[in-house]
Amino acid sequence: MIPIGELIGTWIAVGLTLMMFSFIYRDNPAFKFGEHLYLGISVGYYVNIQYWNVIYPLVIQAMKQQHNYWVLIPTVLGIFILLRVVPSLGWLSRMAFALYIGGFAGYSIPYIVHSLLLPQLSQTLQPYSGGFGPVVNQVIILVAVFSTLVYFFFSLEHRKTVGAISRLGIVFIMVSFGASFGYTVMGRISLLIGRFQFILESFAEGGRARFW
Amino acid sequence: MDFVTLILNLDRKIIFAFVAVLVAWPLIWPLALPIETTPEVRSIFAAIEALPNGSDIIIAADYDPSSKPELQPFTYSLLAHCFEKDLKVHLLTLWPGGPALIQQAIEDVAAQYNKTSGTDYCFLGYKPGNAAVVGGLTNSITGTYPTDFYNKQTATMPLYQRVQSVKDVKYIVDIAAGATVEVWIAFASAPEKVPMSAACTAVSAAGYYAYYTAGQLDGISGGMKGSAEYDVLLMNNYPTVKVGGATRIAGNAVKGMDAQSAVHLFIVLSIILANICYFIANKRQRDERRGA
Numbered sequence: 020m021i022p023i024g025e026l027i028g029t030w031i032a033v034g035l036t037l038m039m040f041s042f043i044y045r046d047n048p049a050f051k052f053g054e055h056l057y058l059g060i061s062v063g064y065y066v067n068i069q070y071w072n073v074i075y076p077l078v079i080q081a082m083k084q085q086h087n088y089w090v091l092i093p094t095v096l097g098i099f100i101l102l103r104v105v106p107s108l109g110w111l112s113r114m115a116f117a118l119y120i121g122g123f124a125g126y127s128i129p130y131i132v133h134s135l136l137l138p139q140l141s142q143t144l145q146p147y148s149g150g151f152g153p154v155v156n157q158v159i160i161l162v163a164v165f166s167t168l169v170y171f172f173f174s175l176e177h178r179k180t181v182g183a184i185s186r187l188g189i190v191f192i193m194v195s196f197g198a199s200f201g202y203t204v205m206g207r208i209s210l211l212i213g214r215f216q217f218i219l220e221s222f223a224e225g226g227r228a229r230f231w
Numbered sequence: 232m233d234f235v236t237l238i239l240n241l242d243r244k245i246i247f248a249f250v251a252v253l254v255a256w257p258l259i260w261p262l263a264l265p266i267e268t269t270p271e272v273r274s275i276f277a278a279i280e281a282l283p284n285g286s287d288i289i290i291a292a293d294y295d296p297s298s299k300p301e302l303q304p305f306t307y308s309l310l311a312h313c314f315e316k317d318l319k320v321h322l323l324t325l326w327p328g329g330p331a332l333i334q335q336a337i338e339d340v341a342a343q344y345n346k347t348s349g350t351d352y353c354f355l356g357y358k359p360g361n362a363a364v365v366g367g368l369t370n371s372i373t374g375t376y377p378t379d380f381y382n383k384q385t386a387t388m389p390l391y392q393r394v395q396s397v398k399d400v401k402y403i404v405d406i407a408a409g410a411t412v413e414v415w416i417a418f419a420s421a422p423e424k425v426p427m428s429a430a431c432t433a434v435s436a437a438g439y440y441a442y443y444t445a446g447q448l449d450g451i452s453g454g455m456k457g458s459a460e461y462d463v464l465l466m467n468n469y470p471t472v473k474v475g476g477a478t479r480i481a482g483n484a485v486k487g488m489d490a491q492s493a494v495h496l497f498i499v500l501s502i503i504l505a506n507i508c509y510f511i512a513n514k515r516q517r518d519e520r521r522g523a
Binding site: 043044064065068069072073076123126127130131133134135138139141142195198199202203204205206208209210211212213214215216219 | 357366456483487
């Protein structure tokens with residue numbers, strides 16, 4: 020026997036999925052209802068998650084149980100950020116943002132340079148070795164990086180040699196966009212498959228949306 | 232109206248209807264099309280396979296329900312693989328929408344393998360701050376997560392009597408719907424020299440190949456296809472892994488791949504057909520202008 024809560028929940032989920040799909044035909048009240056319900060529930064859910072995972076353990080519990088009142092400093096700075104919605108007090112948010120951006124930049128820049136930028140740069144400038152295939156790959160990578168950088172170099176007019184190299188850069192950019200777009204199509208179809216799987220499995224033998 | 236004009240003025244609802252049929256049909260009557268595994272996914276599987284039994288692994292499941300069809304099957308298969316090898320799993324998420332999905336996955340798979348929270352695995356839950364959290368884990372896991380998802384003290388768990396930080400972990404896998412892979416590489420994997428792999432949504436897969444070719448990622452699994460490949464590798468190497476049934480440990484992504492292939496074929500054929508019609512229509516217009 021399927022628990023009544025699970026049964027009702029599945030029916031609601033199936034109904035809302037069909038409401039959202041109805042937009043394919045045209046904008047309609049059922050879609051609007053589903054859309055607004057989704058937005059409202061999402062906001063409520065995220066506020067709840069943030070409260071119980073951040074504000075309660077890191078601020079309220081820290082003060083009540085550990086008597087750690089230093090947490091008031093970041094809490095006040097966080098409130099300053101929210102004050103952007105009050106025009107007369109909006110200037111206070113700049114202090115919090117300045118601290119946040121400055122602190123985070125100082126923390127992350129060494130990591131980013133050491134762990135992302137330099138390894139990628141060294142990979143682009145590998146010695147030519149490993150046989151015909153790897154050497155061809157290495158040349159393609161080098162030419163692609165160089166020509167794409169030239170395309171984004173705007174201090175020289177893109178004519179003659181510079182223009183030809185930047186046009187080659189566009190070709191590589193387009194290939195990259197094509198690969199990304201192909202993957203994007205796959206991703207979107209996967210989402211559709213996921214919903215169809217949910218609907219079909221809910222009504223299949225032993226599914227959670229069956230009364231019989 | 233001739234065929235070319237018909238195709239060029241086709242109502243998009245007809246295309247949607249074709250896509251709907253092509254998705255539903257293979258899900259109801261599977262085609263059992265073969266799924267070839269790629270070196271990128273085989274590398275992830277091989278890396279997990281090479282870990283000594285009882286090693287510790289961090290699985291960051293950084294996604295939410297909008298990526299569930301692509302990444303949730305990978306989470307199930309990876310957890311099953313880890314428990315088959317008796318690896319100790321440290322599970323966490325940097326996405327606020329993730330905990331419910333991860334809770335479902337870990338509770339399903341752990342129940343299947345009789346694994347205990349705190350001893351065999353720990354679901355640390357969600358914490359905001361991406362880089363700050365990952366950086367914190369390199370100093371102290373229990374310091375960054377004093378309590379787990381179920382509000383139990385982590386410091387007293389048997390799992391954390393020998394594991395202090397990321398340095399004590401043998402492997403990291405980030406199952407990511409966004410840009411968290413770069414965070415894990417920059418703030419944990421590269422500085423602490425802990426190897427890692429990534430399973431990401433199809434949309435972001437192309438962008439992560441640079442890290443794979445540079446050797447910063449052992450492997451990449453892109454979208455539902457990558458998850459299906461991992462399913463296949465797991466089922467081929469561990470036939471006892473439960474397929475189908477109430478808990479569905481592995482095989483969910485495989486089920487969707489027939490539909491994926493059918494729709495992709497339809498899209499490719501549609502693009503070719505529409506382009507041919509477009510060029511024919513253009514030629515006709517040019518001929519008409521010349522005639523006039």
